[in-house]
Amino acid sequence: MKTVRENKVSVNILQRFIWSNRCRLCAKVIPVNDTLCEDCKPDKIRIPESFFATKVYSAKTFDKSTSPFFYKSPVREGIHNLKYREFKRSAEYLAKEMIDVIERDFRDEEPDFITCVPMSKRRKKQKSYNQCDYLIRHIGKAFGMKTASDLIIKIKDTPTQVNLKHNERLTNLKGAFTVNKKYDIKGKTVLLCDDVITTGSTLSECSKALKKAGASRVICVTAAVNHNDN
Numbered sequence: 001m002k003t004v005r006e007n008k009v010s011v012n013i014l015q016r017f018i019w020s021n022r023c024r025l026c027a028k029v030i031p032v033n034d035t036l037c038e039d040c041k042p043d044k045i046r047i048p049e050s051f052f053a054t055k056v057y058s059a060k061t062f063d064k065s066t067s068p069f070f071y072k073s074p075v076r077e078g079i080h081n082l083k084y085r086e087f088k089r090s091a092e093y094l095a096k097e098m099i100d101v102i103e104r105d106f107r108d109e110e111p112d113f114i115t116c117v118p119m120s121k122r123r124k125k126q127k128s129y130n131q132c133d134y135l136i137r138h139i140g141k142a143f144g145m146k147t148a149s150d151l152i153i154k155i156k157d158t159p160t161q162v163n164l165k166h167n168e169r170l171t172n173l174k175g176a177f178t179v180n181k182k183y184d185i186k187g188k189t190v191l192l193c194d195d196v197i198t199t200g201s202t203l204s205e206c207s208k209a210l211k212k213a214g215a216s217r218v219i220c221v222t223a224a225v226n227h228n229d230n
């Protein structure tokens with residue numbers, strides 16, 4: 001049996017572990033006031049402002065897109081930690097960076113809703129959270145925008161896009177999404193969010209569903225751009 005004193009000690013150790021400050025990307029313990037560790041230097045993979053002016057996604061149905069980073073280390077690790085380990089501090093960091101590029105690139109836009117790419121019912125059963133929900137909560141709050149995480153519904157369970165070519169990705173997702181009828185998005189602008197954009201086929205398919213339901217504009221923001229696969 002443990003004494004009260006001993007119990008207190010173990011609680012303190014536990015609290016120290018839970019509350020210790022961690023690098024927002026690689027999750028390593030860092031000094032209290034720091035945001036990133038010495039090894040995580042994302043400035044090297046920051047996307048220049050000019051990139052999106054020339055970037056073309058074939059078969060895209062959304063109007064504009066932006067993102068702060070290329071999908072490379074250390075942002076890649078940050079996204080993995082958020083996606084697979086529910087490391088929320090990574091969402092906070094990435095969302096802040098996404099907010100900065102939204103302010104820069106979507107200056108003339110006034111979105112009515114912010115939403116994200118949904119998971120299928122089957123995936124929801126395996127994984128209790130959608131990492132993009134954490135991103136849109138921060139972004140929506142920063143802009144005072146209506147956050148509608150259930151605006152898009154995934155009605156078709158599709159295999160992962162990872163190893164598919166661009167055309168295969170489009171076919172794989174065809175008709176996979178629909179808009180939740182509880183929302184009236186006629187004539188509205190939707191800010192659509194995802195963690196990574198590769199060929200743009202997922203965001204295009206979601207955007208197609210939004211426009212079919214009457215949205216006038218769909219603008220997209222992602223935490224990173226996977227440029228090598230394009």
Ligand SMILES: [Zn+2]
Nearest residue numbers: 023026037040
């Ligand atoms: Zn780090």
